[in-house]
Amino acid sequence: MSRWIALVFVFLLVSGCAAYATHQFDSVFGSENTANRVSGTVESESEFYNEEVKPILDNRCVSCHACYDAPCQLKLTASGGIERGGSKDLVYDGTRLLAATPTRLFIDGKTTDDWRAKGFHPVLNERGQSPSANLQGSILYRAIALRKQQGAFTQPVLSDDYDFSLARDQQCSSVEEYSQFEKNYPNWGMPYGLPALNEKEYDVLTRWLAKGGKMPASAVLPAELQKQVVLWESRLNGDDLKKQLILRYIYEHLFLYSLYLDDGEAFRFHLVRSKTPPGEPIDRIATRRPYDDPGVDRIYYRLWPDPEVKVQKNHIPMQLDEARYARWQSYFYGEDYHVTKDPGYAPEVATNPFKAFREIPANARYRFLLDHSQNTIMAFIKGPVCRGQVAVNVINEQFWVYFVTPEVAYNKSSAELLEKQIKRLDLPAIESSNALPLASLVTFSEQQKTYLSAKAKLIESERGRAVPLGLNLIWDGDGNNPNAALTIFRHFDNASVVKGMVGQHPKTAWVIDYPLLERIHYLLVAGFDVFGNVGHQLVTRLYMDFLRMEGEMNFLLLLPKEDRENIRKFWYRDASQQIKDYIFNDLIKVNRESHVVYKTNDHQGELYEKLRTKLAKVLDHGYDLEQSKLSSENVAALYQLQRTRGGGLVYLPNVITVLVTEKGVPLEVISVIHNKAHSNISSLLDEAAARLPEEDDITLVKGVLGDYPNAFMRVEEDELLDWTKQIASLKTKEDYTELLNHFGIRRTHPDFWFVSDSIANLNKQDRPRESGILDYNRLENR
Template structure:
């Protein structure tokens, strides 16, 4: 009783202090009101912000303050995010029993006042507009001033006073609470746990904030670009049923993408649902999911200019040009069919794409998805997640992905099969964002077994046997599409997907067909709610187990029949009996023999090389070390390093981003991806128990691979071979510390921002369309 009384007294004291400080601020600078913010921005103010202020915010602040995992939900990627401010509420909460209300920037609130009613506090002054008030009343200014006061770091590794864990307690102090925050956490100024802004950067931000933090409105689109917007909106908003259903299908798959209408990088667009037709201002429809009931009689699909700076971790680029449009027309109008009704938005229909879009031929839908399959897969990695071990620990550390050829796999028989199986392909979102995990998992497990059993029967039927189980079943990208082969890397709680067969032979691979590709999207992208309850998130994770196993099973069908069970047992060492019963059940066994001719004893390795040969015309090789400016001897040393297994590799973090310099001048970027081995990946929460460090490996590539570097390094070109040898010889934690002492650019390093800027510049030169600001929330401190 006394403990609770003490807590109650503490709460009263804290709230009383906050009220007192608020009263003081009100007396000095007037009451807080968003309408106090300065609205008129002169041309000089606009130029000052665009040319001097914004580059500092982008290069020094956005690396930690973007996407849903921005600390305190403070997104600094756009002026609207700065005006919105911060919140004490968590987006990521793996324990919530009920779904939370979404707080998506540009979607769930349209004015600053709406965000205040949702609990967001300002980080710019919203009281009297004077230089003194604008600084003292600004959390942004107080944060950079606190870091400036702290001065330079005096030790290479920061003390335990800093908490860099993703699940750390966030303070999220309002300006009224900031004086107490400064006393409690004197070393927690911004940039947090990184070198302070230099004098010039600090002076620019101080002058900007003292004048009221003025930010110009977005510029009008160039007339030529506006004409392209109007053209595409006219294409997406026809009146006939077929056109409306096709546009809905396109929207539900592209709504997260960054769409480019020209060859430049200055303007990106999002495809949104609007209550208003083309020609009128967009009135965006805000729903949890892209297929939720819109609340209006007619939906219009509109292109909205994206005002946020490009952040690599959630950037999914696509070029909308005439060539793509003609391909889409060939997919969706290449055969005669009728759309007889609008499927509506009832949950049982809208959550299941095989119900909602059953009147669009499956061949057309699959062709559309294959056309940009990297983006289709990338959406579940770069989409609504941004953080989450549970979201990605369903996949292996590195694996290759191939696709079933649509011309072989999709005919009248397969369409009839999908129609028969539609009831077995329901997805977890059918249970909304509040789900009971155990009961749901049992239902979906039985449905998946039934589907796989029917699929196996189809493959072994007379009709199925007309399609040989050989390499012809694999899509070759039509000889020109690099989306035919992908590599997926997992980096513990995030992942990357790139084109090509990158790295060494992986332990597992997937072959994806249309039903699998579609379910991946509707499970992990369209149907996933980051604000959902713990049950929704767990069932989504458990269902993805089924999809992974299905993709692996498809790959195994190309191997000799006698190999399949042995290889699957190797992939699933030490799994529970329940998992064994599922994996090795008759439901997912295919008795047909593969018709691939093998000439060696290592059939899996041979299959990989046969696939490499088949896809050689379309394999993307941009990440190959041979594409770098390095010498043959340096590349040889790097390949020798890549051949190392186990041992001291365990001390490497998930992603190492390496700047190569020549006499201090940046010339190249390399990435080390630590591929952590597991006996299996079927454990939901106890992943560490399945780790096999002795089987760890690494992948070395040219350029930036991974959106969340864990450590930066700088290596002189003349030292590169010695550096590779030192990494290869790692044995102990002390060895890794010595490696960092020699080459590491720790959080505390005086050259940190120089190296950071150099990596960003080279990344942009390497991949101008795909690159963006990297995320530093996972930088280690050791």
């Protein structure tokens, strides 16, 4: 009882202090009102913001304040996010029993008043506008001033006063509460746990905030680009049923993409559903999922200019050009078929793409997805998830992905199979965003098993035997599409998807066909609700187990029949009996022999090399070390380091981003990816128990790979040999500390921002379209 009394007392004390602070602010500066911020900008103010203020916000603030995992939901990626402010509510909450109300910037609120009604508090002054009020009433100013007051760091590793864990208790103070926050957390100014802004940067932001923090409207589209918008919006809207169904299919797969209509980087667009037709202002339809009932008789698909700065962790780029449009036309209109009805938006239909789009030939749908398969897969990494161990601990640390060729896969038999099994391909989103996990899992498990059993019978049937289980099963990118082979790296609670067969031979690989590729998208992208309850998120994760196993089983069909069970056993060492019963179930086992001819005893390794040869024309080599500016001697040393296994590698973080310099001048970026081995990855809650550190390895690549670096290092090119030797000889935690002492650029390092800016510049030079601001929420403190 005394504990509850104490808690009530603290609550009343805090509430009383906040009320008193509000009264004090109101007395001195007037009451808070969003109308106080409504004012235009003159040309000089717009120029000052765009040329001096915005670069500081982008390069010093956005690295921690973007996407759903921005602390306090404070997104500094666009003026709309700054005006929206912060919130005490969490987006990532793995314990909520009921789905939360979505708070997606530019979607779930249209005005600042909308966001205030949803509980967001301002970070800019919304009281009377004067220099004093604009500074004292601005959390942005108070935060950078608090960091300036703290001064330079005096020790390389920060004390336990700092909490850098992703699940930390966030102190989302309003300006009325900020004085108490400053007393309680004097070291928590911004940038948090990083070097302070320099004098010039601090002066620029102070002058901007003192004048009211004015931000100009988004730049007007150039006339030539506006013509492209008109052209594409005419293509993306049509009156007949066939075109409307095709366009709905396109929208439900591209709604997260950054669409480019020219060769420049200044303007990006999102495809959105609008109540208004082309030529009128966009009136965006806000639903949880892209296939939810829009509540209007007619949807229009519009191109909405994206005002946010480009952030790499959620950036999925696609160029809309004439070549792509011609391919889409050939996929969707290349064969004669008729659409007889609108499938509607009832959940039992809309959540299952095989029901909603059954009148569009499966081959057309598959061709469309294959055309940009990296993006299709990347969307589940960079889409509504943004982060989360539960979202990605379903995949291995590094593996290669291939695709079944459409010509082999989509004959009459496979089309009949898909139609017969359509009800068994329902996905967890059919239960909305509030799911009961245990009952749901049993249902989905049985449905998946039935589907795989039917698929196995087809492959073993007389009709199925007409399709050889050989290399011709694998799509070759039509000889020109680099999406034919992908590499996926997992970095604990986030992941990367890149083109090509990057790194050493992986433990596992996937072969994906159309039903699998489509379900991955509708499970983890279109159907996943980051605001859903714990049951929805848990069932989604567990269902993805089935899809991973299916992709692995497809790959195993290319290996000798006698190898398959032993390889599965190796992949699922120490897995639960339930998982083993599923994997080794006779109903889903295919007893046909592979048609691949092997000449060595290492069948899996030989298969990888055969696939490399088959796909040689389309393999992307952009991450190969040979593409770097480094000497051949240093490249050879890096490859030698990549052969290291186990031992002290366990002390390396998931992603190390290394700036290589030549006499202090930035030369190249190298990424070191720590691939953490597991006995199996079927455990949801106790991943640590499955770790096998002695089987760990590392992959080294040219450029930035990984959107969330865990550590920065700086190495002079003539020191690279010593650096590689030091990593290869790691044995203890102290050895890693010594490596950091010599080469590390810790959070506290005085050159931190120089290294950060140099990596950003080289990243942009390497990949101008794909690159963006990196996320620093996972930078270590050791």
